Amino acid sequence: MHPGARRGLGPAIIDDVKVLLRNPRREVEVPGPITIVNLLARLDVNRESVLVIRGGELVPGDATLADDDSVEIRPVISGGA
Amino acid sequence: MKCVVCKGPAIIDIRRHNANFCTDHFLEQCRRQVAKAIDEFSMIEKDDRVLVAVSGGKDSLAVWDLLLDLGYQADGLYIGLGIGGYSDVSGTYARDFAEARGLTLLEVDLPGAFGYDIPTGARAARRAPCSACGLSKRHLFDAAALEGGYDVLVTGHNLDDEAAVLFGNTLHWHTEYLGRQLPVLPARDGFPRKVKPLVRLTEREMAAYCVVRGIDYLVEECPMAVGNRHLSYKAALNDIERSSPGAKHSFYFGFLDRAAVHFAPEAEADRTELGACRTCGAPTTAEVCAFCRLVERAGGSLPEAGTPTAVAVHLGPTRTRGTAEAETDAGDEAVVSAGSTR
Numbered sequence: 001m002h003p004g005a006r007r008g009l010g011p012a013i014i015d016d017v018k019v020l021l022r023n024p025r026r027e028v029e030v031p032g033p034i035t036i037v038n039l040l041a042r043l044d045v046n047r048e049s050v051l052v053i054r055g056g057e058l059v060p061g062d063a064t065l066a067d068d069d070s071v072e073i074r075p076v077i078s079g080g081a
Numbered sequence: 082m083k084c085v086v087c088k089g090p091a092i093i094d095i096r097r098h099n100a101n102f103c104t105d106h107f108l109e110q111c112r113r114q115v116a117k118a119i120d121e122f123s124m125i126e127k128d129d130r131v132l133v134a135v136s137g138g139k140d141s142l143a144v145w146d147l148l149l150d151l152g153y154q155a156d157g158l159y160i161g162l163g164i165g166g167y168s169d170v171s172g173t174y175a176r177d178f179a180e181a182r183g184l185t186l187l188e189v190d191l192p193g194a195f196g197y198d199i200p201t202g203a204r205a206a207r208r209a210p211c212s213a214c215g216l217s218k219r220h221l222f223d224a225a226a227l228e229g230g231y232d233v234l235v236t237g238h239n240l241d242d243e244a245a246v247l248f249g250n251t252l253h254w255h256t257e258y259l260g261r262q263l264p265v266l267p268a269r270d271g272f273p274r275k276v277k278p279l280v281r282l283t284e285r286e287m288a289a290y291c292v293v294r295g296i297d298y299l300v301e302e303c304p305m306a307v308g309n310r311h312l313s314y315k316a317a318l319n320d321i322e323r324s325s326p327g328a329k330h331s332f333y334f335g336f337l338d339r340a341a342v343h344f345a346p347e348a349e350a351d352r353t354e355l356g357a358c359r360t361c362g363a364p365t366t367a368e369v370c371a372f373c374r375l376v377e378r379a380g381g382s383l384p385e386a387g388t389p390t391a392v393a394v395h396l397g398p399t400r401t402r403g404t405a406e407a408e409t410d411a412g413d414e415a416v417v418s419a420g421s422t423r
Contacts, residue, residue, distance in 0.1 A: 023302050048096075048319040051288050058092045058292055060082045060101070076288035077241065077315050078138060079211070079306030 137171030140237030163198025196381030210305035260348030
């Protein structure tokens, strides 16, 4: 079921925040509005290990994402010892 | 969130400094931290010829950019490791960076010049892929730097890298490596000076630096590194950092300030036992160095004597490089830190 529908609102009325994740590359949707800090907590992602990027720019931790936002959660940890 | 310096809108929070920064002051912060590391550890002199090992990833491209910004003359060195499409793409990022800025990029094609790639070499030598990769890169970095007459070789190792290697070496009490895990390894016969100007900056800051500076880099992880121990150490340290900001910095710089000296005699003893590799002349503790043994096991071969290890890629205004006799390093620094270009 679409998250918007759970709130009695159809997907045609409210979009979710689209989140691109990497390694492996995949996309998830999260109901907005939501702050970056809460988004990362919801997805169980450590803030120390990622950047959040919207439209090619960094999004600070206290920013709130609107329903129709699309963001990338980009991992910053690389291996190769 | 406001910038700690100008009170304008901040783009990033750095919790270990308890500070937020706007774009301009974040870039200034990165430059200041690199300059401080270079000064504090006497890494690079102003007129040094600098060779930066670049992989196409964020750290190596960022450190190259930062050094140029700070006024150093720095060329790049890229090694094609033959890791399938990953190497093809990573090389493109390195070349694009150099071409856009009119920089000199030297290149080594491991399969073309030595007849093996990392997956094949790792299987043949029964080494972990990251071990075979690190060994190959260290040897080739040293050879290219010495042949090219560079004063210093720069790698993009950052605070996360150093803290993770320290964590692993401490966890297993590899005391023979602890005395050599320093931000600067001085030059000596067969080794160029090697420095790590990013030790005061984290991976997150380097990724942010690239985003802010518009530097395109390879985001995808190396397929050979997925699931390795180094990554799990980084994840563990970041879990600690989340609840205790500054823990990684304290761990690493506390080690440098108060513990590294206690392990120095053991590291020095290892180094005094070096001889010359029978095959290539590189410093080694064995008759044949670890790199030459890897090449042999992988079914490869060394280039003819006098063949330069690295050649300049014609991207922009390049300068001719002289090629001295190859006096190269191989395996004596295994595990000290990554052979990684980060």
